[in-house]
């Protein structure tokens with residue numbers, strides 16, 4: 490059989506959608522992001538063809554922290570278990586290594602056993618686990634004002650000393666992508682006025698994105714008891730309809746979120762190679 494991996498073109502969309510529409514009972518997010526991904530010069534979609542027919546895809550992007558992020562691996566349901574995701578994944582990693590990239594990350598749900606087995610086969614190792622909590626209830630009232638952090642030199646050490654920094658492996662999460670916490674990436678939050686604190690508590694926020702409309706994402710959060718509660722109350726009172734919080738496994742922030750009525754959407758593994 491003739492197997493070929495190549496970069497995707499705009500007009501591959503229909504062929505890819507024909508099988509992607511079958512993943513997760515049609516709730517796959519790929520249709521939502523295809524157009525954005527195909528245009529994005531910070532990433533590439535690759536497809537794998539079998540006898541000229543597209544039977545799989547994945548996406549690699551180049552993050553501001555120097556890591557490559559792999560996501561959107563999809564193999565046509567009738568062609569799974571034949572090693573195709575592995576051929577495609579290893580091809581793309583090799584291609585990126587040829588461009589000088591050395592470190593790769595990806596994430597998948599703790600319940601996605603085929604994916605966990607498949608990425609392990611490509612040499613990825615589990616680093617950390619992260620839970621996603623969401624709030625859809627009625628927003629409470631805002632009782633405290635948060636401070637907008639403006640000094641990256643003061644903020645970085647505060648973040649680095651936190652339990653959540655260690656528990657997360659030194660990353661924040663946005664759109665289900667993990668990005669290393671460093672001067673450059675934290676400065677982006679400061680520039681947008683989205684590094685907020687209240688006493689010992691602080692968080693990094695992201696406004697609605699294409700993937701998450703009408704949603705505030707709490708990309709990183711840490712802090713002590715009462716301060717943390719006030720910070721959470723303030724975030725929950727924001728106008729956006731949905732709020733999602735990324736919290737690493739073992740974090741005490743989780744008990745505060747539960748107390749505020751948030752529910753767990755899922756748990757994800759951060760893999761690295």
Ligand SMILES: CC(C)(COP(=O)(O)OP(=O)(O)OC[C@H]1O[C@@H](n2cnc3c(N)ncnc32)[C@H](O)[C@@H]1OP(=O)(O)O)[C@@H](O)C(=O)NCCC(=O)NCCS
Pocket residue numbers: 512561562563564565568569570571572573574575576596597598601602603604606607608610
């Ligand atoms: C996950 C997915 C991409 C894997 O694609 P695939 O082409 O079937 O994977 P491969 O054939 O390359 O698998 C390689 C290894 O992974 C493991 N594996 C793959 N599917 C598995 C399954 N259903 N159960 C257990 N192990 C599995 C096997 O160990 C396999 O090695 P082996 O064949 O030597 O035993 C595919 O199942 C898929 O499209 N799933 C739906 C979308 C999805 O979950 N994507 C990943 C999101 S993070």
